[in-house]
Amino acid sequence: MLEQITCPADLRRLSYDQLNSLSSDIRQFIVDTVEENGGHLGSNLGVVELTIALHRVFDSPRDILLWDTGHQAYVHKMLTGRLGDFKTLRKGGGLSGYPSRSESEHDWIENSHASTALSYAFGLATAQESDIGEGRRVIAVIGDGALTGGMAFEGLNNLGHSGSNAIIILNDNGRSYAPTVSLLSDSLKKLRNNPKYLEQQEKIESKVKSLLPSREVLGLSVERAIDAAKAAVREIWDPTSFFEDLGIRYNGPFDGHNIEGLEKALRNASGFEGPTVIHVLTEKGRGYGPAENDPIKRLHDIGAPKPGSYTAAFTEILIKEAENHPELVAITAAMPDSTGLLPFSERFPDRFFDVGIAEQHATTAAAGMAMGGLRPVIAVYATFLNRAFDQVSFDVALHEQPVIFCIDRAGITGPDGASHHGLLDMVLLTKVPGMTMFAPSSYQELQQMFSDALKITSGPVAIRYPRTPAPSVPETEVGSGLNARMVSEGSDICILSVGKMLETAISASEKLQQQGRSVSVWDVRAVSPLDSKMIAAAHNHSLVVTLEDGIVEGGIGSSIANHLRDLNGPAPTIITKGVPVSFVDQGNPEDLLSELGLDCDGIVKTILEADL
Numbered sequence: 001m002l003e004q005i006t007c008p009a010d011l012r013r014l015s016y017d018q019l020n021s022l023s024s025d026i027r028q029f030i031v032d033t034v035e036e037n038g039g040h041l042g043s044n045l046g047v048v049e050l051t052i053a054l055h056r057v058f059d060s061p062r063d064i065l066l067w068d069t070g071h072q073a074y075v076h077k078m079l080t081g082r083l084g085d086f087k088t089l090r091k092g093g094g095l096s097g098y099p100s101r102s103e104s105e106h107d108w109i110e111n112s113h114a115s116t117a118l119s120y121a122f123g124l125a126t127a128q129e130s131d132i133g134e135g136r137r138v139i140a141v142i143g144d145g146a147l148t149g150g151m152a153f154e155g156l157n158n159l160g161h162s163g164s165n166a167i168i169i170l171n172d173n174g175r176s177y178a179p180t181v182s183l184l185s186d187s188l189k190k191l192r193n194n195p196k197y198l199e200q201q202e203k204i205e206s207k208v209k210s211l212l213p214s215r216e217v218l219g220l221s222v223e224r225a226i227d228a229a230k231a232a233v234r235e236i237w238d239p240t241s242f243f244e245d246l247g248i249r250y251n252g253p254f255d256g257h258n259i260e261g262l263e264k265a266l267r268n269a270s271g272f273e274g275p276t277v278i279h280v281l282t283e284k285g286r287g288y289g290p291a292e293n294d295p296i297k298r299l300h301d302i303g304a305p306k307p308g309s310y311t312a313a314f315t316e317i318l319i320k321e322a323e324n325h326p327e328l329v330a331i332t333a334a335m336p337d338s339t340g341l342l343p344f345s346e347r348f349p350d351r352f353f354d355v356g357i358a359e360q361h362a363t364t365a366a367a368g369m370a371m372g373g374l375r376p377v378i379a380v381y382a383t384f385l386n387r388a389f390d391q392v393s394f395d396v397a398l399h400e401q402p403v404i405f406c407i408d409r410a411g412i413t414g415p416d417g418a419s420h421h422g423l424l425d426m427v428l429l430t431k432v433p434g435m436t437m438f439a440p441s442s443y444q445e446l447q448q449m450f451s452d453a454l455k456i457t458s459g460p461v462a463i464r465y466p467r468t469p470a471p472s473v474p475e476t477e478v479g480s481g482l483n484a485r486m487v488s489e490g491s492d493i494c495i496l497s498v499g500k501m502l503e504t505a506i507s508a509s510e511k512l513q514q515q516g517r518s519v520s521v522w523d524v525r526a527v528s529p530l531d532s533k534m535i536a537a538a539h540n541h542s543l544v545v546t547l548e549d550g551i552v553e554g555g556i557g558s559s560i561a562n563h564l565r566d567l568n569g570p571a572p573t574i575i576t577k578g579v580p581v582s583f584v585d586q587g588n589p590e591d592l593l594s595e596l597g598l599d600c601d602g603i604v605k606t607i608l609e610a611d612l
Contacts, residue, residue, distance in 0.1 A: 064138045094586070114149050156246055251279065309469060319347055404460070414587065494540075496538060539567050557577065
């Protein structure tokens, strides 16, 4: 049946029994695809019926469907003509794991970072209501913890204040990556966990209808009376009436796996003026036993920190140092598992803080903790730390607070595409006054750098590391402090390598030496401040090549080049190699680096062409 759905209109010809069968087919297809390609599993299994109902009630792409976060849009993609492309999901040149404007007219936004859809919705609704508007309906699906992000609250505030015509689907599965953390989620949980609520709501609605004259006689008064009765029940279980205080009509909660009931709720919402929230209760990972039995993530995505990874090295040293430093605390923005903090949270539950999808808040809160004598460690993906650059600079660094940022998934990450590569962290953070920044090249280097970071109390420290496996090296190949480490010594060419690029630099140097070139290789280690001894040694070569898996313009190579030119005597020829200022597509990380000329062959070719 799934293969017969080529566009949303095909769904409207099916009976509810057929739709239930289709839902089962979709779930099996998702499981099979994600097991093969990786990706987001539990979040998509939970929105099958909701997505079907949305596409039966609304007319996409005429009606504007926004997904927040975009990783829950697999079903939407299947139902909008892309089923045949799912074998390429998250592969180079294939189907994106998120909505993509370049893929389909049904995708309005590439929304892979959470908590943004309500701001998009406010902007689009404003445009539709303007003199040049086309009267399109705007529907934003927000879930998987995205409502814990501050930007979502800003969007709600403006939607309520303006009275914009937008329908907000609150996909409440009680989780983000892990169980959702917020006061609002606690309020919603009162409804979710109280079986009497839906029962009482249905009884009162039925009673009011039986007592009042027909809708034809009193018109909207019946509907208003029913709404008032529902509101009274809500006040019993949820006294804060959060949404209505913001000027947003609230309806729900509704069973997110009952297509017929969802359609009725959505059609009713379409008749309202102003912003409306439809609160939908879904089960993350529904229909797949392993996901339903996963107490933490409901198999939100496939893949966890692996033994021998940089993330595993971080977990190990964090717990080790925490045993000796009672002031050490750890913070995550809704990603305790993926950043390697779960073992820490189990060992030190009182010293672990999950603040929800709120990187800005996490950063400023860490500054406050540091001011109070604690030693906070923020574990965060490089791409998500971009959101908190203002707080890093002015709340942490300006106040000279010793917050440690452990930045996972730095550099070219692979299958999640342009929005998930961690390419800006070195360009941005090395421009923050007082920031010390490390880039480890091995499992052992990361642990050494973390221990050294604890000794730095004059300001913030950042340690950035990739998603790829961490090489294991002997103690003799581990540096210390802010010193760079010389790997090999030569006289003609000097390669200065940042972080994971060291293995490639060594391979390139070996090839060059086979061709008679004399090559020095340095592991830069501390990218800010740079080691002056390394700079002086590099200055003695005729050609200096820098390697980094971040944006090259304004990056570490650029900084090294400036230092070299400042020294007395003729400056060597300098080549800086890294990632261009561009949005890099998804793909295998090694393939992407090769395309960028950042593999062994690309580096050798560059050097041979320059070393005439």
